Amino acid sequence: MVTNGAAPISEDDIKLSVAIIGAGPAGYYTAEALTTGKPGVKVDILDKLPTPYGLIRAGVAPDHQSIKNVSKRYAATNDRENVRFVGNLSLGQDITMAELKDLYDVIILATGAPTDRxxxxxxxxxxxxxxxxxxxxxxxxxxxxxxxxxxxxxxxxxxxxxxxxxxxxxxxxxxxxxxxxxxxxxxxxxxxxxxxxxxxxxxxxxxxxxxxxxxxxxxxxxxxxxxxxxxxxxxxxxxxxxxxxxxxxxxxxxxxxxxxxxxxxxxxxxxxxxxxxxxxxxxxxxxxxxxxxxxxxxxxxxxxxxxxxxxxxxxxxxxxxxxGYRTSPIEGIPYNTGRGIFRSDEGRIDAQTYCVGWARRGPSGTIGTNKPDGIGIAAKILAEVKGGHKEGRVALDRLIAERNLHVVTFANWKKIEAAENSAATNGAPRLKMVDVDDMVSIAES
Ligand SMILES: Cc1cc2nc3c(=O)[nH]c(=O)nc-3n(C[C@H](O)[C@H](O)[C@H](O)COP(=O)(O)OP(=O)(O)OC[C@H]3O[C@@H](n4cnc5c(N)ncnc54)[C@H](O)[C@@H]3O)c2cc1C
Missing domain, CATH: 3.50.50.60 (FAD/NAD(P)-binding domain)
Structure with a gap:
C-alpha cells in the first residue's frame, strides 16, 4: 500500500508512464524497482546506443567477463510486459527534455557520467x-x-x-x-x-x-x-x-x-x-x-x-x-558544475524529473551501489508523484514514426547480440560491433 495523493491506494492500481534515460545499471535497477508488483507502471528505457547495459558493456574490462553477467538480471527486467528498451534514441539529439515531459508522467535521468574530468x-x-x-x-x-x-x-x-x-x-x-x-x-x-x-x-x-x-x-x-x-x-x-x-x-x-x-x-x-x-x-x-x-x-x-x-x-x-568523470549537461536541467552532476534534492530535480546512478551521485562505487540508489528513487517517485495521465509509450511511438527514427527494441538488440556471439572465435564470448548503422541494419533485418 502506498499513499499517492489524499487516499491510500493499492500498488496494483498505480498508473504511471515513466521514461528512464540511460540503459545502464542505474536505469535497470530503477526500472526493476518501479515495476515489481506494479503492472500499471509502464517504463520505457531509452538509450542513445542501440545496445543496452551502459558501462557494463562499454566500461567494465573485457577480461573481467564474470562481472558482465549482471546484465542477465537486466535482461530479465526487460522481459516484463511493462518494461521496454528503446535503443538508438538520444535525449538532446532525437528528442528534447520538453518533449519527454509532454509524453511521460515522470522522466528519470540515468545518463551516467561519460565525460572525462x-x-x-x-x-x-x-x-x-x-x-x-x-x-x-x-x-x-x-x-x-x-x-x-x-x-x-x-x-x-x-x-x-x-x-x-x-x-x-x-x-x-x-x-x-x-x-x-x-x-x-x-x-x-x-x-x-x-x-x-x-x-x-x-x-x-x-x-x-x-x-x-x-x-x-x-x-x-x-x-x-x-x-x-x-x-x-x-x-x-x-x-x-x-x-x-x-x-x-x-x-x-x-x-x-x-x-x-x-x-x-x-x-x-x-x-x-x-x-x-x-x-x-x-x-x-x-x-x-x-x-x-x-x-x-x-x-x-x-x-x-x-x-x-x-x-x-x-x-x-x-x-x-x-x-573521474562528469555527467553531460542536458538543456533545461540544473547542473552542479563543481561536482559534474545534475543538481537535485536527493534525486528529485523537479516535480516531474528525477536522476539516479552516476548522474545523481557522481562516478563512484560499484555496479551494486546503483541498486539501492534505484530502489530509493523508485520509492521516492511512487511516494511523491500524484497519479499519472500521460500517454507515455504510445505517444513516443507516434513521435518515432513521425521522425522516422530507427530505434532498436530489446528483441532487435537480441539479433545484434546473436550476430556478435556467432562472430566470436577462439573462446571469446562475442566480437562486438562498433558501427551504429551496421547494428541498426542487423536489428531491422
Ligand atoms: C572503466 C570502468 C570500469 C568499471 N569497472 C567496474 C567493475 O569492474 N565492477 C563494478 O562493480 N563497477 C565497475 N565500474 C562502475 C560501473 O560501471 C558504474 O557504477 C555503473 O555503470 C554506473 O551506472 P549508470 O547507470 O549510472 O551509468 P552508465 O553505466 O554509464 O549508463 C548510462 C547510460 O546512459 C546512456 N546515455 C547517456 N546520455 C544519454 C542521452 N543523452 N540519451 C540517451 N542515453 C544516454 C549511455 O549510453 C549509457 O548506456 C566501472 C566503471 C568504469 C568507468
Missing part, C-alpha cells in the same frame, strides 16, 4: 593525452571511440590515477594476445595492442601514497600475475612494515600485494609496470603531440597531497588520465 594542467589538449572515458571506450568497442586510433608505437605510457580504472587501463595494455583471447577486447584494440604496440614501460601514477590508493585488492594483485609484464615499486615508497598489523580491510590486503611487488626486479624481456606514488602531474610537454609529463613530488598533509616544488619529467607519448 580534465586534469587542469597545461598541455592536456595535446595529441596523445586521452582521458580514460575515451580510452576505455576504444578498447571496449563504444561506437563513439572506435576511431580513436591511439598511437601505441611508443616506449612509455603514463596512466594517471590510483583507482581500478587506472589498473584496468594498465593491465589491458600489458596483457598478451594469449591472455586476452577469451575476452571481448575490441578487434581494433587487439590489433593495436598486440601487433603494433612498442610499449615497454607503463607508469601508474598517484598523488598520494600506498595507504590512500583506491585500488581493490583483487585488481591490484592481478598486476603481479601477468604473463609478459613485471610490476615494480620502489620499496622506499612503502610505509614501515611494522605498521601493517594495525591496517585492516582493503588497505591491509593491498599492502600485502604492494610488498610483494616491491620485491620484484625488472626483467628487460618483459613490459615494466611501475607503480609510482607521491607524484602529481603539473604539465604536459610537447608540440602538437605529448612527449613528456612533468611530475611534482608530493607529501601528505592532513591526508591531502601537497606539492613540494621538486619536479621531474617522465618521457611518455601516451598519457591516460583516470581521474
Amino acid at each position: 580534465p586534469l587542469g594542467i597545461e598541455g592536456e589538449d595535446l595529441d596523445g593525452v586521452i582521458g580514460s572515458g575515451a580510452f576505455v571506450g576504444w578498447y571496449n568497442s563504444h561506437p563513439d571511440y572506435a576511431d580513436l586510433n591511439p598511437d601505441l608505437r611508443i616506449a612509455s605510457v603514463a596512466v594517471i590515477g590510483n583507482g581500478n580504472v587506472a589498473v584496468d587501463v594498465a593491465r589491458i595494455l600489458a596483457k598478451t594476445a594469449n591472455e586476452m583471447k577469451d575476452t571481448d577486447l575490441a578487434a581494433h584494440a587487439a590489433e593495436a595492442i598486440h601487433k603494433s604496440s612498442s610499449i615497454k614501460d607503463i607508469h601508474v601514477i598517484g598523488r598520494r601514497g600506498p595507504l590512500e590508493a583506491a585500488f581493490t585488492p583483487k585488481e591490484l594483485g592481478e598486476l603481479n600475475t601477468l604473463e609478459n609484464c613485471v610490476a615494480l615499486l620502489d620499496p622506499s615508497q612503502l610505509p614501515p612494515a611494522s605498521g601493517d598489523a594495525d591496517l585492516s580491510g582493503a588497505v591491509k590486503k593491498n599492502m600485502v600485494h604492494l610488498r610483494a611487488i616491491a620485491e620484484n626486479t625488472a626483467d628487460d624481456t618483459k613490459i615494466r609496470l611501475h607503480l609510482m606514488f607521491y607524484a602529481q602531474p603539473v604539465g604536459i610537454l610537447g608540440e602538437g603531440r605529448a612527449c613528456g609529463l612533468t611530475l611534482e613530488k608530493t607529501i601528505l598533509v592532513d591526508g591531502k597531497a601537497k606539492g613540494t616544488g621538486e619536479t621531474e619529467v617522465l618521457p611518455t607519448g601516451l598519457i591516460v588520465p583516470c581521474i
Whole structure:
C-alpha cells in the first residue's frame, strides 16, 4: 500500500508512464524497482546506443567477463510486459527534455557520467593525452571511440590515477594476445595492442601514497600475475612494515600485494609496470603531440597531497588520465558544475524529473551501489508523484514514426547480440560491433 495523493491506494492500481534515460545499471535497477508488483507502471528505457547495459558493456574490462553477467538480471527486467528498451534514441539529439515531459508522467535521468574530468594542467589538449572515458571506450568497442586510433608505437605510457580504472587501463595494455583471447577486447584494440604496440614501460601514477590508493585488492594483485609484464615499486615508497598489523580491510590486503611487488626486479624481456606514488602531474610537454609529463613530488598533509616544488619529467607519448568523470549537461536541467552532476534534492530535480546512478551521485562505487540508489528513487517517485495521465509509450511511438527514427527494441538488440556471439572465435564470448548503422541494419533485418 502506498499513499499517492489524499487516499491510500493499492500498488496494483498505480498508473504511471515513466521514461528512464540511460540503459545502464542505474536505469535497470530503477526500472526493476518501479515495476515489481506494479503492472500499471509502464517504463520505457531509452538509450542513445542501440545496445543496452551502459558501462557494463562499454566500461567494465573485457577480461573481467564474470562481472558482465549482471546484465542477465537486466535482461530479465526487460522481459516484463511493462518494461521496454528503446535503443538508438538520444535525449538532446532525437528528442528534447520538453518533449519527454509532454509524453511521460515522470522522466528519470540515468545518463551516467561519460565525460572525462580534465586534469587542469597545461598541455592536456595535446595529441596523445586521452582521458580514460575515451580510452576505455576504444578498447571496449563504444561506437563513439572506435576511431580513436591511439598511437601505441611508443616506449612509455603514463596512466594517471590510483583507482581500478587506472589498473584496468594498465593491465589491458600489458596483457598478451594469449591472455586476452577469451575476452571481448575490441578487434581494433587487439590489433593495436598486440601487433603494433612498442610499449615497454607503463607508469601508474598517484598523488598520494600506498595507504590512500583506491585500488581493490583483487585488481591490484592481478598486476603481479601477468604473463609478459613485471610490476615494480620502489620499496622506499612503502610505509614501515611494522605498521601493517594495525591496517585492516582493503588497505591491509593491498599492502600485502604492494610488498610483494616491491620485491620484484625488472626483467628487460618483459613490459615494466611501475607503480609510482607521491607524484602529481603539473604539465604536459610537447608540440602538437605529448612527449613528456612533468611530475611534482608530493607529501601528505592532513591526508591531502601537497606539492613540494621538486619536479621531474617522465618521457611518455601516451598519457591516460583516470581521474573521474562528469555527467553531460542536458538543456533545461540544473547542473552542479563543481561536482559534474545534475543538481537535485536527493534525486528529485523537479516535480516531474528525477536522476539516479552516476548522474545523481557522481562516478563512484560499484555496479551494486546503483541498486539501492534505484530502489530509493523508485520509492521516492511512487511516494511523491500524484497519479499519472500521460500517454507515455504510445505517444513516443507516434513521435518515432513521425521522425522516422530507427530505434532498436530489446528483441532487435537480441539479433545484434546473436550476430556478435556467432562472430566470436577462439573462446571469446562475442566480437562486438562498433558501427551504429551496421547494428541498426542487423536489428531491422
Ligand atoms: C572503466 C570502468 C570500469 C568499471 N569497472 C567496474 C567493475 O569492474 N565492477 C563494478 O562493480 N563497477 C565497475 N565500474 C562502475 C560501473 O560501471 C558504474 O557504477 C555503473 O555503470 C554506473 O551506472 P549508470 O547507470 O549510472 O551509468 P552508465 O553505466 O554509464 O549508463 C548510462 C547510460 O546512459 C546512456 N546515455 C547517456 N546520455 C544519454 C542521452 N543523452 N540519451 C540517451 N542515453 C544516454 C549511455 O549510453 C549509457 O548506456 C566501472 C566503471 C568504469 C568507468
